[in-house]
Amino acid sequence: MNQQTLGYHPGKTVLHHLNATAKMIFLLLVTIATMTTYDTRFLMFVGVASLGLFKLGNIQWHQISFVMKFILFFSLLNILAIYLFEPEYGVSLYGTRHVLWTGWGRFTFTQEELFYLGNVALKYFSTIPLALTFLLTTNPSSFASSLNKLGISYKISYAVALALRYIPDIQEDFFSISQAQQARGLEMSKKGKFSQRIKGISQIVLPLIFSSLDRIETISTAMELRRFGQKKKRTWYVEEPFKVSDYLVIVLALSLFLVTLALFHVNGGRFYNPFM
Numbered sequence: 001m002n003q004q005t006l007g008y009h010p011g012k013t014v015l016h017h018l019n020a021t022a023k024m025i026f027l028l029l030v031t032i033a034t035m036t037t038y039d040t041r042f043l044m045f046v047g048v049a050s051l052g053l054f055k056l057g058n059i060q061w062h063q064i065s066f067v068m069k070f071i072l073f074f075s076l077l078n079i080l081a082i083y084l085f086e087p088e089y090g091v092s093l094y095g096t097r098h099v100l101w102t103g104w105g106r107f108t109f110t111q112e113e114l115f116y117l118g119n120v121a122l123k124y125f126s127t128i129p130l131a132l133t134f135l136l137t138t139n140p141s142s143f144a145s146s147l148n149k150l151g152i153s154y155k156i157s158y159a160v161a162l163a164l165r166y167i168p169d170i171q172e173d174f175f176s177i178s179q180a181q182q183a184r185g186l187e188m189s190k191k192g193k194f195s196q197r198i199k200g201i202s203q204i205v206l207p208l209i210f211s212s213l214d215r216i217e218t219i220s221t222a223m224e225l226r227r228f229g230q231k232k233k234r235t236w237y238v239e240e241p242f243k244v245s246d247y248l249v250i251v252l253a254l255s256l257f258l259v260t261l262a263l264f265h266v267n268g269g270r271f272y273n274p275f276m
Contacts, residue, residue, distance in 0.1 A: 007168030009136055014245070015057040020142035021149045022246035026253040027134050033260040034126040039272040040115070042263060043122035046256070050129035057137045064132050075124045079117050083109075090116035096275040112275060140164040145236040154234050162219065170212060177204050 010016070015023075034046050054064075082089070090112030091097045101109040138146075144161035148154045181200060223229075264270065 007135070007164065007171075008139055009059075009063070010139075011058055011137065013056060013058050013137070015053065015133065015137040017245075018137075018249060019146075019240055019242055019246040020138050021146035022242065022249045023134055023138060024143070024146040024150065026249050027130055029253040029257045030130060031127050033257045034123055036270060037260045037263055038116075038119045038270050039260075039263045039267060040119055040122065040274075041272065042260065043119060043126050047122055047126040047129075050126055050133070053129065053133040057133050059133065059136050063136065067132065068128075071124060071128050075121055079120060082117065082120065083113065087113060089113065093271055094273050094275045098275070115274070135164070139238060141236070141238045142240075145239045148234075148236065149239070155229050158228075166212075166215075170208065173208060173211075174204060177208070 030046065034043060037043070053059075084107075087103075087107050087109070091110055093116060094112045096112060098111040099108055100111055100114065103109060140161040143164060144154075144157040147157035147160060178200075181204070263272070267273065
């Protein structure tokens, strides 16, 4: 597999050897915890720890660079939209007003608004690295098994596993076609003009979508011929029993979730207010 594709990459790290169900439980609990709280201290801790998982899982920057840049762009766009629609929202949340920039009309910039927008950005960079780590260190079949073990229908679980397996294949096809087009003289690298690159990409994406739909139909037909989905339950070849390390991961996830509940009591709500 091309090392630049976003998908499962086999490895021998600690994260690769963890049970997929334990990793799934950790991802769900920590994501719920970070999305419900606005405690900056907790978000910073989870954000730094989740970035550390990249090192622990031997995840290289070139494997996730495109996704991280994509997320950075849309997170900045989201933060800008929040400010444009409600520039005084932080003031209403924290109950104080410390002006950093007077601006024009209603568009002032306060410490409270800056603090709130910083927390929103921290939410992205606390949860996205966790999801990417899970995606790159978890075998799709193990992922499907973990979903089924958590009570989700095995049909849905298998569909998710197929999608995860198919994403790298689409990326590989796109890279191959792109290189073939460049070999024929169509410049699609960073050296070419932006408009030329967009035109070249559009010429690749549409045929690739139709060919992908043909593959999906072929796979679904093959599965129907093998009577997939006729039984209410199924077994999993890749299913593994829990180890001590898996239980420790679940305990850690529960601990972080309980810390969030404790912070609700300490802060008197979801928001940590340093301006009081």
